[in-house]
Every structure is written in structure tokens, then in C-alpha cells.
Amino acid sequence: GDSVTQMEGPVTLSEEAFLTINCTYTATGYPSLFWYVQYPGEGLQLLLKATKADDKGSNKGFEATYRKETTSFHLEKGSVQVSDSAVYFCALTLSGGYNKLIFGAGTRLAVHP
Amino acid sequence: DAGITQSPRHKVTETGTPVTLRCHQTENHRYMYWYRQDPGHGLRLIHYSYGVKDTDKGEVSDGYSVSRSKTEDFLLTLESATSSQTSVYFCAIKAQGEGQPQHFGDGTRLSIL
Numbered sequence: 001g002d003s004v005t006q007m008e009g010p011v012t013l014s015e016e017a018f019l020t021i022n023c024t025y026t027a028t029g030y031p032s033l034f035w036y037v038q039y040p041g042e043g044l045q046l047l048l049k050a051t052k053a054d055d056k057g058s059n060k061g062f063e064a065t066y067r068k069e070t071t072s073f074h075l076e077k078g079s080v081q082v083s084d085s086a087v088y089f090c091a092l093t094l095s096g097g098y099n100k101l102i103f104g105a106g107t108r109l110a111v112h113p
Numbered sequence: 114d115a116g117i118t119q120s121p122r123h124k125v126t127e128t129g130t131p132v133t134l135r136c137h138q139t140e141n142h143r144y145m146y147w148y149r150q151d152p153g154h155g156l157r158l159i160h161y162s163y164g165v166k167d168t169d170k171g172e173v174s175d176g177y178s179v180s181r182s183k184t185e186d187f188l189l190t191l192e193s194a195t196s197s198q199t200s201v202y203f204c205a206i207k208a209q210g211e212g213q214p215q216h217f218g219d220g221t222r223l224s225i226l
Contacts, residue, residue, distance in 0.1 A: 049214055
């Protein structure tokens, strides 16, 4: 079935370090891909998205490129800040039906000064 | 931010009582969703709606019912609350169209004693 696999956390980094959170997917069709971020006590916020192969989503210094050949959508940021500490979810949705979102398990990021 | 309001934000109740959670949107989006988020399970879809009076079950619908009498409101009812329904509940909305993301409310933390 359709699924999303994320690297397990927690990921612990020092401020200004480079961040990569790996995400791979399995899908029968041509999904749209998303990264969401959840800060403590809050709901999920859309961070970025990509709807077709080779699209690059970007927002707030975060980037992810839709790689159809490797079925991946890795999240990257060149220099993390303490305020980036949160849980990050990779997700996909397929066309048709009720556009169900399929989530990865989430990766907790902790950034220390 | 998407105009989504969940109420109440916190609730404590007793086993066996009925509970209704409300999701209100100001975006006029067609699709609305209810999820629960639990440690170790990520987000799981309870019910969804694709229009007024049009609803259907998600993957964990037992013990829950929903109603949507207006575009802007989507109600989730626990008919007879049980301790296993202690969770954080999120509402999401989505515009019609391919690749549109879901946008989430801030959640309702429900404790059933």
C-alpha cells in the first residue's frame, strides 16, 4: 500500500548546523508531497509542498525536491536555529477519492545554542 | 494562517458521557477532516466530509460520529466516551483541486477519566 517512511529521531543539532531529514515514499500513482511542522502544543503547519517530479518546495530556509527516480522528498536547511526545534512530518496525497493524507511517523528535531 | 477554529481547546470528562467537538472554518473549503494524534500512532483519520451532509469513515471511526449541516462547521461526536479516546483531536480543511494541502487547526486536548 501507499506509505511514507521518515528517518527516526530525535535529531539533535547545534545552532547553524546543516539539517537533513530523510523521507521516502511508496505510492501507486503520482502523489503530491508535503512537509508539515508541529511546534509543541500546536497543530500541524504546512512547511512546503511539491506536486510533480523535480519540483522544489521551499519556505523559511527549508527546501525539499521531489525525486521520482528515488521516491524521495528529503528536507534540508542550511543553518538551523533554536526556533526550528519541532516535529517534522513528511506526507503524501494521491489524486482522486477524498485526497487522504498519508503521514510519516514524524521526526523530532532539537536544536541547541 | 488558514481560518480554522476548534472548540473547546481542552476538555476533561468522564467515561460514558457524550462529547462533541466543533471545527469551524472561514475559508469556504469543500473538504474537512477529523484526526486523532496519539504517541506511537501518529495522525489517524477518523472521519471526513466532502460537502454539506456528505461524510464518510476514515481508518479509526468506531465510537465516533460526525455531522456537517453547513459548509463552515464539522462536528465530531463521541457517543459514549471511553478512556481509549483520550487523545488530541485535529481538524483539517482542504480546498478542491489537485495537490492542494490540508490545513490544520490547533487541536483539542480531550481527557476521559
